Amino acid sequence: MSRIKLAIVQSPLVWQQPEANCQQLAEHMDSAAGADLYVLPEMFTTGFSMNAEQIAEPMHGPTTRWLLQQSALRNAAVCGSVAIRAAGGVVNRLLFATPDGQLQYYDKRHLFRMGNEHQHYQAGTQRVVVEYLGWRFCLQVCYDLRFPVFARNRQDYDALIYVANWPASRRQVWRTLLQARALENQVAVIGCNRIGSDDNGLEYSGDSLVVDHLGVLLADGADGRDAVLQAELDLSIQQQFQQKFPAYLDADAFSLSGVFDG
Template structure:
């Protein structure tokens, strides 16, 4: 498939209330047809909570089962992060679930120090790329956006996905870096953020968007808008652009091995 339609769901999150959040996202997913990939915000079932032991689930828990059910019903992949407990350790885990029930995941590597995330979650150790419908997706979470080396395209992906709880005071940073990551990596960038107030009194502006390989915004949701935005990613167009402007051929060679 050379074209895939992506839907970003930008929503308020009910603080530490998984049932209410899943019900909300289920309603949104059911309203949109002809979508091959739904992207939800970071910790979409709880909000960005440091009460990790309270909100964490297992890979056999309710939220993962819900994602599998929704993916099958919508015949579309679903992507979003959840607090996941594994053998006593808790990760901010970005899950990518396909219609056939396959669950792939990336554990957030860069934990948000200013919010104390590193005190409550374990950092991931692997850079993860998943393939779906002919596209290669590099999975990233929120604060990862500030670290371009980790996201560096080694010609192993076509799309960068960022899910986030990125506060309003730093919204310009979010918007700018999403476009920068697209231009420097010659890849599509999908950034899905939440809106509204969280349990700590922080406000989120959303600014969810899809950016193409040249840095142009293809689709976006307005400031604090509750809703869904869709965009088509065209693999053929991306490949043609890279043939016409092959800046990646002059990139400095290096390895991420020493960083992981």
């Protein structure tokens, strides 16, 4: 499948109230029927809370069940991150549910130390690429955006997904780096950020973006509205450009132990 329809949910989040957030996010998805992939913000059930032990759910808890139900109901993939209890502690886990009942996940590797995330959550160790409808999506969470080596395309993915609670005070950084990741990797980039305010006193401007492989904005939530941004990507056009302008052939070889294989 070359074309894929996206729905990026740019919404406020109710502080640490999963049921209320799931209800409003479902209503948002209802307003954008027919998408192939719905993207929800980081920690979409709670907001960016450091009350890790209080808010964390088991891997097969109510939120993962809700995601799978939403995916089956809409016959579409649905993804977003949640605080999940894992073997070594709580992780900020980006869940990717598909209508066949599969649930894949990526644990946020770069924890936001300026917000003390590293003191409350366990860092992930692996980069994760999931396949859906002929597309390969590399999953990333918020602060990961600042680390281009981790997101480097080794021709093993077709699009990057970033889910975030990225504050309005650094909105230009968010917007610039999303476009930079698209240009340097020659792939589409999907960035989903929340709006509103949280109990940490932080304001969020949204600025959710869908950027194509040329850095062109296909959808832009700069107005900060509570909305669902929609866009369509065409993999064949992206692949044609990569063949015409194969900059990746001149990339420097390197490896990161525990993240990339040799």
